[in-house]
Amino acid sequence: MDHAITAKPKTSLLLIFLVVLTWLLSVPVPTPALANGLAGTPPMGWNSWNQVRCHDLTEDVVRRAADALADTGLRDAGYEYVVVDDCWQAATRAADGSLQPDPKRFPHGIADLADYVHSRGLLFGIYAVPGSRTCAMANDAYPASGIGSLGHERQDAETFDRWGVDYLKYDWCYADTVDGLDRKAAFEKMRDELAALPRPIVYAISEYGVSSPWTWARPVANLWRTTDDLFATWDSVLATIDRQAAVAVHSGSPGGWNDPDMLQVGNGTLTADESRAHFSVWAVLNAPLFAGTDPAKLSGTDLATLGNAEAITVDQDFAGSQGRRLAAGPGYQVWGKPLSDGGFAVVLLNTGSTTATVSAVIPGAWNVRDLWAHRDVGTAVSASLRPHAAALLKLTPR
Incomplete structure (x- = not known):
């Protein structure tokens, strides 16, 4: 995975820049699954x-x-x-x-x-x-x-x-x-x-x-x-x-x-x-x-x-890869996975005890939707999060 991470902690602000290149585009090849024709998606x-x-x-x-x-x-x-x-x-x-x-x-x-x-x-x-x-x-x-x-x-x-x-x-x-x-x-x-x-x-x-x-x-x-x-x-x-x-x-x-x-x-x-x-x-x-x-x-x-x-x-939605952890550090984690429509799903997770802003920069041009707020939120992969809160975002190619 090619990526760069810069963390700039402040009193109640954690800003993380994450660039994910080949990692999200790689598709693992697992061993063949049980051939009973069941559980095509997670039960x-x-x-x-x-x-x-x-x-x-x-x-x-x-x-x-x-x-x-x-x-x-x-x-x-x-x-x-x-x-x-x-x-x-x-x-x-x-x-x-x-x-x-x-x-x-x-x-x-x-x-x-x-x-x-x-x-x-x-x-x-x-x-x-x-x-x-x-x-x-x-x-x-x-x-x-x-x-x-x-x-x-x-x-x-x-x-x-x-x-x-x-x-x-x-x-x-x-x-x-x-x-x-x-x-x-x-x-x-x-x-x-x-x-x-x-x-x-x-x-x-x-x-x-x-x-x-x-x-x-x-x-x-x-x-x-x-x-x-x-x-x-x-x-x-x-x-x-x-x-x-x-x-x-x-x-x-x-x-x-x-x-x-x-x-x-x-x-x-x-x-x-x-x-x-x-x-x-x-x-x-x-x-x-x-x-x-x-x-x-x-x-x-x-x-x-x-x-x-x-x-x-x-x-x-399984498009070749279960979600993986893209970055982690004191007070934050970022998880993501590809989607079958060519986009990505991203979780920005505040694991700390104070409100923080967690942001990720993903290569490409995206329209971003907050799946908990049920609304489009622009083009930035970012969220201000209370302690132990997460944003679940869908990134759609622009």
Whole structure:
């Protein structure tokens, strides 16, 4: 990358000039992706974990989430997968070895719940693990035994097919230390079982970036986690952003996406500025977008963040390169990626504790649009930003 950066800090002013030449024009050539024809763009939806975690998960929670996605317009904005995370399972398998849902919290069964989700114009996802125990069994004292897929991979895949599952989150959960499994081989085994099904099922794997899955997972899964769990704090968001800088070249269409974890918009201590910054970087990263809060209780501000059609368009637009970090220094980061219309998307991020102006000079002549303000802002790639705020800009050739 040819670039020049000059920083001129003042009391509350940080001015950064960035010139990007060959870097943004280079297109990486990742290894071939999983050939299941799915996840041509980063998947979007809702996942139960960040909202209710384990013991509060019920079929009513899932039904209400599906209703809210439809009623708030998030479904029409692209949030199509409703994913039931850990703790849906009964304490043991059935006599024939098949998985079964908790009878008190899911009294109507998973197939009935999937039918309901489908009736709302949405797709249904579920959680499983390659080892013998789930994460909640280890971390949430979930009272179960033998509900992992180890030794039941084909049976579980066929069960998911019969229930009408469209998306599988397959979570590692100590399967190396507890069961002695190898990550790549274990994830490949379920990949092969899913491939044998008549029903197409998006395959999402999660081993938290421990074995650098971006280097081997493209032929194995449609998306793979690049980090440990994301929490609803600015420090966690920023640490996760920092970890994405080294993995960008391994993500891409069709069907193979780096996953920096589910969105925390609307959760924890995140301010409106922090939530928009979080969403802005995820959009430029072509990250899967999974809401992890009660969509029926979103504030108007958080709903506008999750439903920002212009930002979502950036996330769903892959033109040969996931977003990369172009520059970083004390109090600032600049991220960017090419767009399919010949333009660029740029995130100007103030990571500091005071208001700052962050500016970038990109070769060429551009019309600049602020995708949070929803207005054209001239020709300068620049924004005055409050602490922990970001500008998401679209640059269109003039």
